Amino acid sequence: MDSNQITKSDKPQFTREGRGRKESSEFEEKVLQIARITRVVKGGRRLRFRAAVVIGNKKGQVAFAIAKAGEVQKAIQKAVAKAKNNLITVPITENNHSIPYIVEERFAATTVLLKPASTGTSLIAGSSVRSVLDL
Numbered sequence: 001m002d003s004n005q006i007t008k009s010d011k012p013q014f015t016r017e018g019r020g021r022k023e024s025s026e027f028e029e030k031v032l033q034i035a036r037i038t039r040v041v042k043g044g045r046r047l048r049f050r051a052a053v054v055i056g057n058k059k060g061q062v063a064f065a066i067a068k069a070g071e072v073q074k075a076i077q078k079a080v081a082k083a084k085n086n087l088i089t090v091p092i093t094e095n096n097h098s099i100p101y102i103v104e105e106r107f108a109a110t111t112v113l114l115k116p117a118s119t120g121t122s123l124i125a126g127s128s129v130r131s132v133l134d135l
Contacts, residue, residue: 029076029083030131032131033050033052036050037049049069051078055083057135059092061089061090062090063085065080102116
C-alpha cells in the first residue's frame, strides 16, 4: 500500500447529527389547540397560526402559554419557550401523587374545582383540564 493512497479510515467523516437535532428537555409538552388566524389587510389576507401549549415535568411543575407565528411549528416552539418562563410549582403529596387540599378557582364564566383523590383513584377530569393535570 502506498503512502499516497487514501484509505477509508483517513477520509473525513461527515455526519448529519446537527440537522434536526432536538434538545432533550425535562418537560413534556402537549399542544392543546392550533388555530388559523386571518388578518385582512389592504393587499389581501395575512395567515398566521396560534398555538396553545402546556408543559410539565410530572413532578409538580407546570406552565401554559399561547404564541403566534407564520408557521405551525414555529408557533409551538415560541409557546414552549414562553411557557418555560411561566412555570408554577403545584404541591403534590408523596404517598398518592395527589394535591393536598381542595382548590377552587374562577375566571370569567369558568370554575375549576380540584379535589384530593384517595390512593388508587385515577384522574377524573375533562379534556383541557386533564391535559394540564397529566403533566
